[in-house]
Amino acid sequence: xxxxxxxxTPEEDIQLLEAHLxxxxxxxxxxxxxxxxxxxxxxxxxxxxxxxxxxxxxxxxIVFGGVVSGMLLLITLARAFYxxxxxxxxx
Amino acid sequence: MPExxxxxxxxxxxxxxxxxDSFGQLYERYVExxxxxxxxxxxxxxxxxxxxxxxxxRAMNHIKxxxxxxxxxxAWLYRIAHxxxxxxxxxxxxxxxxxLDDLPILPARGDHPEKxxxxxxxxxxxxxxxxxxxxERQNLLILKFVENMSNAEIGSIMGxxxxxxxxxxxxxxxxxxxxxxxxxxxxxxx
Numbered sequence: 001x002x003x004x005x006x007x008x009t010p011e012e013d014i015q016l017l018e019a020h021l022x023x024x025x026x027x028x029x030x031x032x033x034x035x036x037x038x039x040x041x042x043x044x045x046x047x048x049x050x051x052x053x054x055x056x057x058x059x060x061x062i063v064f065g066g067v068v069s070g071m072l073l074l075i076t077l078a079r080a081f082y083x084x085x086x087x088x089x090x091x
Numbered sequence: 092m093p094e095x096x097x098x099x100x101x102x103x104x105x106x107x108x109x110x111x112d113s114f115g116q117l118y119e120r121y122v123e124x125x126x127x128x129x130x131x132x133x134x135x136x137x138x139x140x141x142x143x144x145x146x147x148x149r150a151m152n153h154i155k156x157x158x159x160x161x162x163x164x165x166a167w168l169y170r171i172a173h174x175x176x177x178x179x180x181x182x183x184x185x186x187x188x189x190x191l192d193d194l195p196i197l198p199a200r201g202d203h204p205e206k207x208x209x210x211x212x213x214x215x216x217x218x219x220x221x222x223x224x225x226x227e228r229q230n231l232l233i234l235k236f237v238e239n240m241s242n243a244e245i246g247s248i249m250g251x252x253x254x255x256x257x258x259x260x261x262x263x264x265x266x267x268x269x270x271x272x273x274x275x276x277x278x279x280x281x
Contacts, residue, residue, distance in 0.1 A: 014264050
């Protein structure tokens, strides 16, 4: 690019500009590491996905129900065990 | 390539049902193109990598909502990329702009690496001018020259008719030519 001297017609200017744009805006090739790093990143669940899972109320309800049921079962078993061992001691 | 297009439909259908391998195939096909687009819009590899990852993460999270309404999948990806780049520019508008000299030189396809080491002043000046253009015009030039797309393809991405793209392209060239004249610069033949 040099200081302007008007030597081209407007059409030639446009053609020249297009040629220079084609020479400047060339496709680039990212390195293999970049591609692999990107691949690794998209395979991991990201924050949005985790938030989405937490806002899935049906799944949350099942998980919550499962935890409560499990706890109730454990308490019942513990009480039964305590009752049985307590009776044994009394005898 | 009708066979490939047909395959892409199948791949898309599987990917939208949560098949990660199919999404991986789409990723392999489009990652370089999206990276190129983001690279030229941001001007640095670090942000290009970060934003490209976000484009595919977003695409993966929303692919079940993707419906083919005559808009190709690539156009859908470019729109995601365009939105993320626009947000990136908005976030950075208050901060200092990265000097173009910091722009790392990546090897262009089909070029000898040595050729890329010496980026001419002409290209620097032209890139600087392109980056000062309105976002829509930058998109147009990148899609046309970097991605080698036709006006119709660009139209489907930008949501404009082929004629509107042609007209915008012409106005963009005139604007760039005027800027060159304003700066008293002359492009020389290659």
